[in-house]
Amino acid sequence: MPRSLQSIDLALLLVSAASLLAGLCFAAAGRSAIARALWAAGALPVLLGLLVSIVKSLRRHEAGVDLLALLSIGFALGLSEFLTAAVIALMLASGRALEYYAEERARREMTALLNRTPRHANRFQTGEWRRVELDTVRPGDRLLVRNGELVPVDGSLTVHAQLDECTLTGESAIQQRSSGESVSSGVVNVGATFEVVAAASAADSTFAGIVRMVQAAQHERSPAARLADRYALLFALAALMIAGGSWLVTGEVVRALAVLVVATPCPLILAVPVAVVCGMSRCARRGVLIKGGGALENLAQASILFFDKTGTLTSGRARLVSIETGPGISAETVLRFAACLGQASAHVISEAVTTAARERNLVLSAPCQVVEQPGAGVRGEVEGHAVGIGTFAYVLSLASPAPWSAAFLQRVAYGGASAVFVCVDGTMVGALQMADQIRLETPRALRLLRQEGIRRFIMLTGDRRDVAETIGATLGLTEVLSEQTPSGKLEAIRAAQREGTVIMIGDGVNDAPALAAADVGVAMGARGAAASSEAADVVLLVDRLDRLVEGLRIARHTRRIAFQSMIAGVALSFAAMAVAAFGFLPPVLGAMIQEVIDVAVIANALRALRIRSTATAGSLSRSDADRLRSEHVELGPVMEQIRELADELPLLPGTSVAGALAGMNELLRRHLLPHEQRDDQEVYPGLARLIGGEDPMAAMSAMHREIYRIARLLRQMTDDVPPEGPNAASLCEFQRLLYGLDAIARLHCAQEDELFHALGDGA
Structure with a gap:
C-alpha cells in the first residue's frame, strides 16, 4: 500500500473514531442535534473515500465490492440513522487498517529483502578506499566490506570471512567462507573487515535479481484472489437481493440497511490475499522465493x-x-x-x-x-x-x-x-x-x-x-x-x-x-x-532440493487456509444477513458483528505464517555436521584398502596372506572400530535427542554391531591361518568377509552423511 493511501486510511480512522466518541458525549449531555451532525461529519469522509476507491477499482477492471459499504452508509444517512452511519464508517476504517496490518505482517520477510538492498560500495581507486555509488562498480573492482555491512555485488573473497546469509537463504547459522570462495551480494559481514573482488555489476548480481523477483511477486494477484473477486460480485448481488427482498416483503427499509451492513466489507476480498501473501512470506523465510x-x-x-x-x-x-x-x-x-x-x-x-x-x-x-x-x-x-x-x-x-x-x-x-x-x-x-x-x-x-x-x-x-x-x-x-x-x-x-x-x-x-x-x-x-x-516461477535460494518440500507443504496449507477463511467468512455473513432480514439484528449491532467476522477471517488467514516446515525439532550446528562428514572422508582410504585386499587376496603368495590380513586387522583396530565406537557412545545419543522418539538410532546402531562382528570374526580367522597360508575355502571366506565389510561400511557412512546433512539444515 502506498504511503499516501496509508496516511489517508489512518486519517479516516481517526476522524471517524473522534466524531463517533464526540457525538456520544453530546448525546449523553442531551445535545442530540450536535451529536447527529458530528456523526454525519464523521461518516461523509469515509463515504467519499469509498467512492474514490470504487472508481479506481473499476478502472483496473477489478471488483468494486466496496459498493455495499457505500450503499449502507448512504442508506443510513438518507434514513437519518446518523449513529448507524458513524458506526459503519468506523468499522470500515478500522477494517482497512486491520487489512493493512495483516498484509504488512504477511509481507515481512519479503519486504526485508527489499529493505536490505545495498546502496553504496567501498572501492579501491587511486591508492585509497572511496565510497562510490553501487551502479559504478564493475567486475574486477577491489571492494572493502566492513563489519555489519552488506556485500554490495557478487564476487570472490581474498581472505577468510564470516557471513550472515539468513536474509537470502533462511540459514540461521553464521557461514564460514574461505579465500577464493564466491560470495553473493546482500549477505552481511559479521566478522572482520575483508576484501572482495567484484565478479558482476550491481544489476547482474544475485541480490538485484532476487529484488526484481520479489517486486514482481508483490504486484501479482493470484488466480484465487481474482476468483474471489468474481465470487465477491455474486455475493454483493445476493446481498442486494436479500436486502431488497426484506424491504419489499416487510416494508421496513431499516431491515435492508441491516442486511447491507452485515455484508460490508466482504470477507472474500480479505481472506484470500492475506493468506496467499502469508504463504509467500513464510516460503521466503525458508529460502524459497515464490514470484507470485x-x-x-x-x-x-x-x-x-x-x-x-x-x-x-x-x-x-x-x-x-x-x-x-x-x-x-x-x-x-x-x-x-x-x-x-x-x-x-x-x-x-x-x-x-x-x-x-x-x-x-x-x-x-x-x-x-x-x-x-x-x-x-x-x-x-x-x-x-x-x-x-x-x-x-x-x-x-x-x-x-x-x-x-x-x-x-x-x-x-x-x-x-x-x-x-x-x-x-x-x-x-x-x-x-x-x-x-x-x-x-x-x-x-x-x-x-x-x-x-x-x-x-x-x-x-x-x-x-x-x-x-x-x-x-x-x-x-x-x-x-x-x-x-x-x-x-x-x-x-x-x-x-x-x-x-x-x-x-x-x-x-x-x-x-x-x-x-x-x-x-x-x-x-x-x-x-x-x-x-x-x-x-520459484527460486530455491538455498541450493538444496529438500527446500522444495517445504515450499510445497506451505503452498498446500496456505491454499487450504485461504479457502477455509473465505468459506467461513461468507457463511457467517449469510447467517448474519438472514438474521438481519428477519428483523432480529439492528444496523448498529450488525456493524459490530461484521467487524468481528472480519477480524476472525483475517486472524485465520494469518495462520499461514505459522505453517510448520520440514525441519526437525533440533539441528546440528554446521560446524558439527561438517566435522562428522570430514571424519568419513578420512575413513575413505581405509575402505579402499579393504577392497584392495579383497581383490588381491587370491593373487598373494600363501605365506604372505596371514601378514596382509594381520595388517588389515591392525588398520581396523586403529581407525574403523574406534570411529564406530565413538559414534555409538558419543554422537548417537545427541542425534537421538534431536530426532526424538524412544530409540531413533536403533537401526544405525545395528550396523555398528555388524561391523564389530565381521571385524572380530576376521581377526579370529586370521589367528588360525597356518604358516603355508589358508586353503581355497578359507580364502573365499576371507574375501566374502572383506567384501561384506567394505559394502556395509560404505553404506553406513552414506546413511550417516545423509542424516548429518538433514540435521545440519538449520531450523
Missing part, C-alpha cells in the same frame, strides 16, 4: 514432477569415487602424484582431484615444467618424476597401457563416471574414477515429496541412456527420459500437463525453456544461471 500468488497456487495443486539431472538430482561437481592401482603401488601414492600435478591446472576435474587429496590430509608438492593440453590432460615434473594425468588416450601417449586399464574403463562406463589416468616415469601406475554424485538430500527430498502427494517423478536429461537409468534406478524414479533435446523436454512437459499440474526443476541455461513451459518452474539456487532463475 499464481505460482503458489499452482505449486499447491502439483502432482507431476520433472527433474533435470546435473545440478538438481546430482551435485553438479565431480567427486573421487575409487582409485585403481597397479601392482606394488598404493592408492595414496597415485592420488598424491595426480593431485600435485593437478594443482597447476584450472580444469574442474583437476580441482576435484586436488580437493580429494587435501580432504585426506595428503602433503602436496609444487609441480614444475607443466604443460597442459586443454581437454586432454597435463604433464610435468613432481619431486623429480615425470608425471602425466588425463584421459586414457592422453596418458597412452606418455606410457604403455596397464593390464587392468581395459576392465577399469568398462567399469567406469557402466557407472557413467569419468576416468583420470596417472602415469609416472613412463609407467601407467593407476587411475581415478570421478563421478557427479547424487546430492545427499535427494533421497530424503523424494521420500517427502511422495508423502506430500507427488505421484510421478520424471527425470529429463541429455545424458546417455545407461547413465540416466542408473540414476533413475538408484532413486526409484517413475520414469527416465534420456538423450533429450530442449525441444524434446518441452514436448514431454506439455504431454504431462494433460494429466495434471507439472513442476519442472532445473539449474542451467538449457533448462530455461522447460522451466517456462511448466506450470511451476523451479530454479535451483540463486547462484545458478540467471536465465533459469528469470524463467522460473
